[in-house]
Amino acid sequence: ADDLPAAKTGGKLWGGRFSAATDPLMESFNASIHFDRRMWREDIEGSKAYAVAILKVGIITAEECEAIRNGLDGIALEWEHGNFKLHPSDEDIHTANERRLKEVIGAAASKLHTGRSRNDQCSTDMRLWMRGQIQQLRKHVVEFIGVCKKRAEQECDVIMPGYTHLQRAQVVRWSHWLLSFAWPMKRYVEQLDELTARVNIMSLGSGAIAGNAFGIDREALAKDLGFAGVCENSMDATGDRDFVAEFLMWASLTMTRLSKWAEDLLLYSSKEFGFVSISETYSTGSSLMPQKKNADSLELIRGKSGRIFGHSCGFLMTLKAVPSTYCKDLQEDKEMLFDAVDTMAAVVQISSGVLDTLTIHPDKMRAALSPDMLATDLAYYLVRKGMPFREAHSASGAAVALAESSNVSLSDLSLEQLKTVSDLFAEDVKAVWDYTHSAEQYSSTGGTSAAAVCQQIDKLATWLSAQV
Numbered sequence: 001a002d003d004l005p006a007a008k009t010g011g012k013l014w015g016g017r018f019s020a021a022t023d024p025l026m027e028s029f030n031a032s033i034h035f036d037r038r039m040w041r042e043d044i045e046g047s048k049a050y051a052v053a054i055l056k057v058g059i060i061t062a063e064e065c066e067a068i069r070n071g072l073d074g075i076a077l078e079w080e081h082g083n084f085k086l087h088p089s090d091e092d093i094h095t096a097n098e099r100r101l102k103e104v105i106g107a108a109a110s111k112l113h114t115g116r117s118r119n120d121q122c123s124t125d126m127r128l129w130m131r132g133q134i135q136q137l138r139k140h141v142v143e144f145i146g147v148c149k150k151r152a153e154q155e156c157d158v159i160m161p162g163y164t165h166l167q168r169a170q171v172v173r174w175s176h177w178l179l180s181f182a183w184p185m186k187r188y189v190e191q192l193d194e195l196t197a198r199v200n201i202m203s204l205g206s207g208a209i210a211g212n213a214f215g216i217d218r219e220a221l222a223k224d225l226g227f228a229g230v231c232e233n234s235m236d237a238t239g240d241r242d243f244v245a246e247f248l249m250w251a252s253l254t255m256t257r258l259s260k261w262a263e264d265l266l267l268y269s270s271k272e273f274g275f276v277s278i279s280e281t282y283s284t285g286s287s288l289m290p291q292k293k294n295a296d297s298l299e300l301i302r303g304k305s306g307r308i309f310g311h312s313c314g315f316l317m318t319l320k321a322v323p324s325t326y327c328k329d330l331q332e333d334k335e336m337l338f339d340a341v342d343t344m345a346a347v348v349q350i351s352s353g354v355l356d357t358l359t360i361h362p363d364k365m366r367a368a369l370s371p372d373m374l375a376t377d378l379a380y381y382l383v384r385k386g387m388p389f390r391e392a393h394s395a396s397g398a399a400v401a402l403a404e405s406s407n408v409s410l411s412d413l414s415l416e417q418l419k420t421v422s423d424l425f426a427e428d429v430k431a432v433w434d435y436t437h438s439a440e441q442y443s444s445t446g447g448t449s450a451a452a453v454c455q456q457i458d459k460l461a462t463w464l465s466a467q468v
Contacts, residue, residue, distance in 0.1 A: 117208035160365035206234035279357035
């Protein structure tokens with residue numbers, strides 16, 4: 001008798017009140033099994049724990065609980081070995097596993113869903129899945145930071161032009177540029193840790209909307225599943241997808257940084273700059289032009305940032321239209337989330353590979369330095385002679401204009417010419433034109449001097465050692 005209502009609608013978990021079959025197009029439109037099947041492990045893990053919870057309140061016997069848990073273990077092996085056979089009625093991973101469990105152990109499987117809704121089940125599966133994926137992503141980001149630190153340590157003596165507005169600005173160390181990406185990536189690791197705390201809250205036991213009617217011990221259930229706590233309001237729990245939106249925003253911010261990094265390296269690796277060469281391992285060629293070696297790895301990193309931004313914006317648009325608690329709109333969370341996780345995992349690992357294998361050309365970097373980049377240093381020279389900075393800035397600007405009108409470089413102005421700008425200029429002004437000296441004056445914490453860069457490296461090394 002239990003099978004009769006569901007039979008009318010192809011074995012659906014919700015088929016009891018329906019008398020008409022579902023339109024085939026609606027079947028496909030409604031189904032999520034083709035993408036949420038990747039949460040099979042988490043769905044089984046949650047169901048095994050839930051079986052223990054309902055055993056404790058007398059819904060199932062110890063024998064039924066053992067049969068359910070053993071049956072689920074067997075189904076897990078089918079998934080692991082690629083032997084799980086989907087059925088046309090399997091509209092989602094929850095339906096598929098429950099249907100298979102009933103085939104394996106019989107009537108006891110029908111008791112497993114007592115007091116549970118796919119609303120709280122789905123949310124719990126996602127939280128379990130995200131918890132594991134975040135830790136993998138965290139590992140990849142830490143590895144990228146490690147590569148930045150390693151190269152910065154090895155190549156600390158290399159100086160190069162630093163750019164603002166895509167124009168040469170001041171002399172910096174190559175290692176300082178590397179570390180300018182290591183530090184924000186460290187922040188993103190910290191943000192992932194903060195996000196993990198919000199993901200690691202259990203929604204199971206919230207039912208469809210009102211809670212669990214059978215008095216299960218949600219705190220004990222959360223402990224069994226490794227959650228730090230439980231969602232405190234069942235209506236909030238079943239409709240909440242803040243944790244998904246927050247992850248997508250984290251991914252967008254991280255991709256923004258990596259897109260900037262990729263764009264810098266694309267410029268630096270061009271013939272026009274020639275600062276670095278991207279390894280052939282991370283390059284491709286042209287089907288027409290034999291000479292081409294394209295840094296497609298970096299272009300794809302830059303391009304995929306738009307894909308991630310789209311997921312974040314798109315999901316927020318979905319959320320804004322949904323009333324409180326669960327609506328089927330929320331099914332749209334998974335494809336965006338899954339793709340974002342997969343994309344981020346690939347991007348961060350490729351980024352580490354590109355950085356670890358690229359070749360730098362210090363001679364090209366030094367050759368790109370020019371005396372006009374030392375105009376600020378010239379102003380600082382006057383400041384050290386006692387001139388207020390605003391006046392020194394104006395005087396240095398006048399020296400730049402004088403050099404341009406004389407058609408010579410700033411460093412080729414004679415002392416006599418400089419004295420027409422300020423009497424404070426003396427023979428020691430020649431020291432200003434030393435590029436390494438220019439970098440070395442920025443010795444405060446966070447600066448580009450060798451000592452300041454080494455300080456950054458030491459701090460990152462300490463932090464990295466704590467991540468193992």
